[in-house]
């Protein structure tokens with residue numbers, strides 16, 4: 472696979488989409504990045520018109536309504552983007568015979584299993600975002616062509632809404648942070664996920680794969696490491712709280728760690744989440760991410 476393969480990326484302006492587009496271009500793929508300016512995922516004619524005109528060989532569908540709390544306020548919008556939009560992408564893929572890669576989430580699980588989720592575990596989403604992403608998965612699984620679903624989690628990267636970036640900003644502005652210590656997951660550098668998705672694409676992998684950075688962290692662990700790498704541990708009051716101490720619109724799974732054994736049987740073990748976090752903070756000046 473390379474120059475003679477045309478890859479279309481939805482959500483190309485998003486945190487993950489930008490890394491996917493960059494890596495594809497660096498690797499010599501004919502790459503078409505599409506975001507809301509190219510087509511609105513909720514408008515069937517726009518999605519189909521664009522994809523049928525471009526005729527990609529592969530569609531990497533990262534575009535989504537990703538606000539977890541916002542989705543509770545706007546469930547219809549979330550459904551239109553994550554479910555209807557995905558269906559339009561799948562139907563377009565079907566027309567042009569494209570291989571479709573859909574990015575999904577640990578939030579399809581309820582977090583009650585108590586150990587890492589494997590691909591065969593049965594989803595049971597507990598919030599609107601997770602539910603709409605799971606129904607999006609079902610749309611993809613109904614595709615008669617080649618499809619791949621890559622579930623990931625707790626993405627961070629150079630986006631103002633990435634958790635480490637928010638932690639940094641609040642620490643600098645308020646000198647005090649209250650962070651939950653009873654939600655556990657798999658923090659993952661969006662750049663590492665982008666590379667993994669392209670490796671899976673090159674293997675023509677199909678079915679469901681989990682990809683996250685290795686290790687397990689609580690939100691508190693992730694905040695602590697962020698402050699440590701930013702040189703801010705001293706002078707900041709980092710307070711551990713539990714989920715019950717805060718009000719948030721969406722329920723979140725208490726333990727949504729993903730098992731990457733299936734990915735590791737094809738490739739190698741992903742680097743640890745804190746190594747990936749350190750790499751991210753070495754590569755970007757977190758104080759400049761706005």
Ligand SMILES: NC(=O)c1ccc[n+]([C@@H]2O[C@H](COP(=O)([O-])OP(=O)(O)OC[C@H]3O[C@@H](n4cnc5c(N)ncnc54)[C@H](OP(=O)(O)O)[C@@H]3O)[C@@H](O)[C@H]2O)c1
Nearest residue numbers: 482484485486487511512533534535537576623624625626
């Ligand atoms: N962030 C995480 O922790 C996480 C974890 C697991 C899986 N994922 C999945 O990974 C993928 C990428 O996530 P991300 O964190 O990179 O999200 P992101 O930064 O919010 O990117 C999503 C992109 O989709 C675009 N989009 C939203 N609504 C659209 C519409 N109606 N039409 C066209 N484009 C639209 C957004 O554009 P605007 O910015 O203009 O709205 C944005 O560029 C998503 O599928 C997400 O579900 C994310």
